């Protein structure tokens with residue numbers, strides 16, 4: 001049986017940031033990650049031509065102060081999302097898309113150079129190989145008098161503390177906890193929205209910025225879809241070119257080939273036949289990702305119960321913490337929330353005596 005002081009469940013932004021902060025303070029942690037990759041809802045796919053397409057988290061703003069500071073600390077530059085002064089707007093499928101002016105943008109969005117996964121890679125440099133187990137979905141956690149026991153298949157790990165970074169609703173579906181958490185907390189978790197858990201993203205890479213030659217910026221909005229929003233996803237150096245956006249949520253009910261056909265049709269409508277000369281098509285259907293999304297018992301609204309105060313209490317006498325972006329007091333659901341949640345757990349752990357017992 002393996003042992004650890006702090007066991008972190010989930011190698012997304014929260015888990016990796018918590019590991020980073022704990023190691024800076026001289027503590028060791030072990031991460032168990034269900035997927036075969038780190039990053040969770042941060043996932044930059046690199047096409048065979050080297051185009052980085054962010055299939056999950058992409059944008060940050062100056063208001064995300066802790067994230068901005070971490071990026072500076074890790075020497076990760078950002079660049080402004082290009083929107084342009086006008087966009088295409090599609091109201092009805094049968095009508096031509098119109099060109100509409102965009103209002104001045106006083107709160108621009110930024111992207112991380114190299115893709116958002118550059119942040120995951122930089123944090124992973126502070127995670128020794130032996131301190132992370134991939135393809136290790138946790139199934140059960142059992143708190144006993146002599147420690148907390150975590151189970152994944154044949155693996156058992158005994159630790160002083162366990163920190164879950166799963167979206168709360170997912171945790172209630174995937175992991176059996178013994179003793180059970182309070183009923184009121186379980187109900188809250190079941191009614192906590194997983195931010196962007198229903199989203200579908202698609203990205204298309206090209207050999208040139210052909211849409212700009214035609215006077216477009218690549219920004220488009222549609223009431224019909226499949227893309228509801230589309231943006232220029234070209235890299236900072238303007239050496240690799242792509243368009244990327246969100247598809248209508250109900251596109252999850254179609255198969256991948258049917259979705260792609262609809263995307264192609266809409267791109268041709270927006271930018272002409274040249275739009276079919278793409279080098280790669282990438283998509284991520286987040287509601288089909290079992291380690292992000294789980295069905296809700298009752299419908300929930302976007303951000304419902306995100307940041308609820310019940311998430312910022314230790315459970316099991318300070319041996320179990322609920323972390324993850326949705327639990328953060330500030331900017332829950334966003335990357336900034338993931339950082340703030342990791343900072344809160346880090347503070348709780350380093351200020352309590354739990355780790356020295």
Ligand SMILES: Cc1cc2nc3c(=O)[nH]c(=O)nc-3n(C[C@H](O)[C@H](O)[C@H](O)COP(=O)(O)OP(=O)(O)OC[C@H]3O[C@@H](n4cnc5c(N)ncnc54)[C@H](O)[C@@H]3O)c2cc1C
Pocket residue numbers: 009010011012013014015032033034035038039040041042055056057058059060136137138139165166167170174175195196197199200201286291292323324325326333334335336337338
């Ligand atoms: C399509 C999309 C677009 C987004 N856009 C933005 C954006 O532009 N800006 C922004 O700020 N935020 C955005 N977000 C939100 C952002 O991605 C999240 O806030 C952040 O990545 C959450 O990190 P986390 O570590 O808290 O959770 P997660 O990334 O969900 O990490 C949880 C981890 O737990 C793992 N896991 C799950 N079950 C188990 C198990 N049983 N055992 C072990 N491990 C398990 C998962 O695989 C995952 O790695 C977006 C999200 C999506 C999906």
